[in-house]
Amino acid sequence: MNRELTRKGILFVLMGPTGSGKSTFCERLIAEFPEELSYSTSATSRPPRASEVAGKSYHFLSREEFIARREKGDFFEWEETHGNLYGTLQETLVTGIQTGKDLLFQIDIRGALNFKKHFPDNTVTIFIVPPSFKDLKERLQGRGTVCEAELQRRFVTAQDEYEALLRLHGQTSAVDYLVVNKKLDQTYEEVRAIVMAERARYHRIDKDSVEQFCEVRV
Numbered sequence: 001m002n003r004e005l006t007r008k009g010i011l012f013v014l015m016g017p018t019g020s021g022k023s024t025f026c027e028r029l030i031a032e033f034p035e036e037l038s039y040s041t042s043a044t045s046r047p048p049r050a051s052e053v054a055g056k057s058y059h060f061l062s063r064e065e066f067i068a069r070r071e072k073g074d075f076f077e078w079e080e081t082h083g084n085l086y087g088t089l090q091e092t093l094v095t096g097i098q099t100g101k102d103l104l105f106q107i108d109i110r111g112a113l114n115f116k117k118h119f120p121d122n123t124v125t126i127f128i129v130p131p132s133f134k135d136l137k138e139r140l141q142g143r144g145t146v147c148e149a150e151l152q153r154r155f156v157t158a159q160d161e162y163e164a165l166l167r168l169h170g171q172t173s174a175v176d177y178l179v180v181n182k183k184l185d186q187t188y189e190e191v192r193a194i195v196m197a198e199r200a201r202y203h204r205i206d207k208d209s210v211e212q213f214c215e216v217r218v
């Protein structure tokens, strides 16, 4: 008999300022665990970066299309950041959950709190910070995908995210993990360990599936 533990899917939400490493860790996790994890592609009204793939990095919509879909109730959640609209489509969430895999999200702190509110037992939030602002700046410049004015706007948003992070300190159901992204490989191991540990949390595992393993025959 093929015995397996079953449980409801987990929503892993990676947050942190632009350039903190969210995409890098999402890509590595998906590459390492294609059967276990799937990426929830958000929609945005911002234009694609050169390296981005439509439908994979984001569903790129015009601002008008985004607003029309938002008014139709197509979004589970949405926010405006750096003057652009970003959101999780209901359809993406439902399809993702139906795959039976755990889902990875890369969204801002307000969006993450929305998930925590709706799915408190199944949402795991991980906030990633760069070791310093200087590192963040260098990494963003190294990525080379945004102009100076855009960089400045993103730094203002980063400051807002840090303030929100500090306000949430002490709340048990907001930010679950804080990870400092110094050395890439080491930080990936840390993020990976969180994902692995959360997948083994007993309270999410279906009791029926545990029973199969608890049979004692003498």
Ligand code: ADP
Pocket (backbone or CB within 6 Å): 016, 017, 018, 019, 020, 021, 022, 023, 024, 025, 139, 140, 142, 143, 181, 182, 183, 184, 185, 187
């Ligand atoms: P985000 O998705 O949070 O905006 P990215 O994953 O795109 O951030 O990372 C921004 C840039 O920083 C990328 O070019 C990435 O390769 C680089 N990077 C990420 N983590 C590290 C690290 N620990 N050391 C050096 N560079 C890093």
Ligand code: 5GP
Pocket (backbone or CB within 6 Å): 015, 016, 017, 018, 042, 043, 046, 077, 078, 079, 081, 086, 087, 088, 106, 107, 108, 109, 110, 111, 112
């Ligand atoms: P970027 O333009 O760098 O890809 O993303 C800017 C910000 O928007 C990041 O903080 C990112 O996490 C956030 N974001 C991306 N998709 C979503 C989403 O679907 N919902 C919310 N609330 N934020 C998102």
